[in-house]
Amino acid sequence: MAISYINIIKTNVLDSIEKLLEDEFGGIPVGYEAKGNECFILQPEEDTLVELLSSGQVRSYSVLIIYEMNKAGNMELNKDHMTNRAERVKRLIYNNSAYSPSSAYKFHDGSIDSITYEIDEDDPELKRANIAFTCIVTEAI
Amino acid sequence: MSTYEIAYSNTTTDLISVVPDLDVYDQKKLLTNWAVFTSNKYYTQSGFVSQLYMNGNELGSAQANLAALTENNEWFYDSGPDITYVYNSNNSPNEDRMEAGVDWETLKTRINNESAERIRSFVPFPIVSRKGVGTASASSRDYDWIIIKSNALLTCSSLVRPLNQELADELEKRAIDAETGLGLLDQLVAGKYRLWNQGERQEQLLPISTNGSTTGDIVDFRGTPTVDWDLIRIKINTTGTFTAGSASGVKFDSYVGDSTSLKISQVANAETIDGSFQNVGHGMSVRFSPGVYNSTSDEWQLEVSGMQDNPKIKTARLWR
Numbered sequence: 001m002a003i004s005y006i007n008i009i010k011t012n013v014l015d016s017i018e019k020l021l022e023d024e025f026g027g028i029p030v031g032y033e034a035k036g037n038e039c040f041i042l043q044p045e046e047d048t049l050v051e052l053l054s055s056g057q058v059r060s061y062s063v064l065i066i067y068e069m070n071k072a073g074n075m076e077l078n079k080d081h082m083t084n085r086a087e088r089v090k091r092l093i094y095n096n097s098a099y100s101p102s103s104a105y106k107f108h109d110g111s112i113d114s115i116t117y118e119i120d121e122d123d124p125e126l127k128r129a130n131i132a133f134t135c136i137v138t139e140a141i
Numbered sequence: 142m143s144t145y146e147i148a149y150s151n152t153t154t155d156l157i158s159v160v161p162d163l164d165v166y167d168q169k170k171l172l173t174n175w176a177v178f179t180s181n182k183y184y185t186q187s188g189f190v191s192q193l194y195m196n197g198n199e200l201g202s203a204q205a206n207l208a209a210l211t212e213n214n215e216w217f218y219d220s221g222p223d224i225t226y227v228y229n230s231n232n233s234p235n236e237d238r239m240e241a242g243v244d245w246e247t248l249k250t251r252i253n254n255e256s257a258e259r260i261r262s263f264v265p266f267p268i269v270s271r272k273g274v275g276t277a278s279a280s281s282r283d284y285d286w287i288i289i290k291s292n293a294l295l296t297c298s299s300l301v302r303p304l305n306q307e308l309a310d311e312l313e314k315r316a317i318d319a320e321t322g323l324g325l326l327d328q329l330v331a332g333k334y335r336l337w338n339q340g341e342r343q344e345q346l347l348p349i350s351t352n353g354s355t356t357g358d359i360v361d362f363r364g365t366p367t368v369d370w371d372l373i374r375i376k377i378n379t380t381g382t383f384t385a386g387s388a389s390g391v392k393f394d395s396y397v398g399d400s401t402s403l404k405i406s407q408v409a410n411a412e413t414i415d416g417s418f419q420n421v422g423h424g425m426s427v428r429f430s431p432g433v434y435n436s437t438s439d440e441w442q443l444e445v446s447g448m449q450d451n452p453k454i455k456t457a458r459l460w461r
Contacts, residue, residue, distance in 0.1 A: 025238075026196055027195065027196020027197055027198075027238035028196075028238050035162075035165055036169075036197075037169060037170065037238070037240060038171055038238060069171060070171065070304070071170065071171045071173065077174070078173060080235075081173035081174065081235065084235055084236075
């Protein structure tokens with residue numbers, strides 16, 4: 001018989017980021033693959049143990065939030081749009097660094113650790129802001 | 142100007158069967174860098190815009206002029222300087238996903254029609270509809286599957302090409318492949334596939350009605366049709382069980398067409414089924430298998446054609 005467990009990175013982290021982004025950026029698709037002219041792609045990166053407790057564990061989760069836009073023109077033409085989106089995500093996470101919607105705990109210490117901007121080497125119309133998100137989740141077992 | 146020509150594939154299920162997430166390729170372009178024009182009116186250097194979208198939603202028709210922008214989501218495209226204006230009292234359009242494009246349904250319909258036109262230019266023989274009682278395909282469509290599929294493939298190829306050249310090439314090659322000649326239409330033109338109305342495909346035997354307890358069937362037919370085209374109706378006249386080793390009491394009738402209608406002129410009249418090839422008319426014979434023929438409603442249709450649309454080259458040796 002299989003043990004009981006919870007898919008923490010999905011239910012507490014990825015689903016939460018998806019909900020936050022969808023609520024804030026209503027018209028921009030959020031998912032796990034590129035879609036349309038602009039979208040957010042969630043890419044789970046790392047799951048690290050912070051502390052082992054007698055009745056649970058504290059872990060740090062890292063997720064790369066990739067904002068991707070598909071538009072002709074160089075970065076000079078598109079930088080305002082790109083940076084606006086990234087800055088808005090940064091503030092969104094700051095405002096929700098401890099996230100417990102309807103008093104249901106999801107994560108705490110959520111933060112954006114870095115943002116890097118890039119143009120796709122093969123397709124210059126694709127521009128990305130790679131937004132590195134981390135948070136802490138305490139799981140009671 | 143008008144046209145009687147049509148597309149073979151529809152713009153819904155046929156296209157989705159080729160590219161399930163086709164809507165992603167709706168050929169919209171992102172409009173960014175909106176600036177304030179006057180209070181609640183914003184503008185951007187957009188290039189040509191025939192339809193404006195906000196967060197994926199169509200914003201209706203363009204207003205006639207800039208002064209007409211008085212409500213949220215109203216927009217105007219000024220073709221002179223190529224500028225689009227939009228009215229938004231809630232926030233800057235920079236906060237929304239603003240896109241320019243053409244109406245998705247209109248675009249799909251136009252490209253689908255263009256692809257059908259391309260098929261008509263490529264296939265050197267008529268593509269006729271299968272409308273009529275008992276004429277549609279097994280999937281109840283009015284055109285052959287190969288034509289419908291090719292139309293959908295070419296349409297999807299054109300729709301995805303601006304965003305995914307590789308996929309577009311792959312889809313196009315499934316319909317027309319100049320290098321290998323293995324596209325569906327290449328093979329149709331080469332005679333490897335045949336349309337429903339082409340002579341080589343018309344010698345088809347179809348069960349029209351079979352009683353649930355009937356276990357026998359017409360299992361073979363042969364002959365050289367002595368008619369350009371006809372439908373032969375074969376039906377059970379006297380029910381019973383046809384068993385090897387016992388005299389058969391099962392009988393059948395057959396009917397062919399005449400100058401008044403199809404399946405109307407009787408050829409075989411209460412012929413006893415004996416398991417051999419038995420004449421049903423137009424130089425054709427059928428062979429029944431042993432089994433139960435339980436109803437006088439048991440009926441088959443043999444479509445015959447003495448014509449050949451893709452004659453094969455054969456050789457013959459002569460002596461003198």
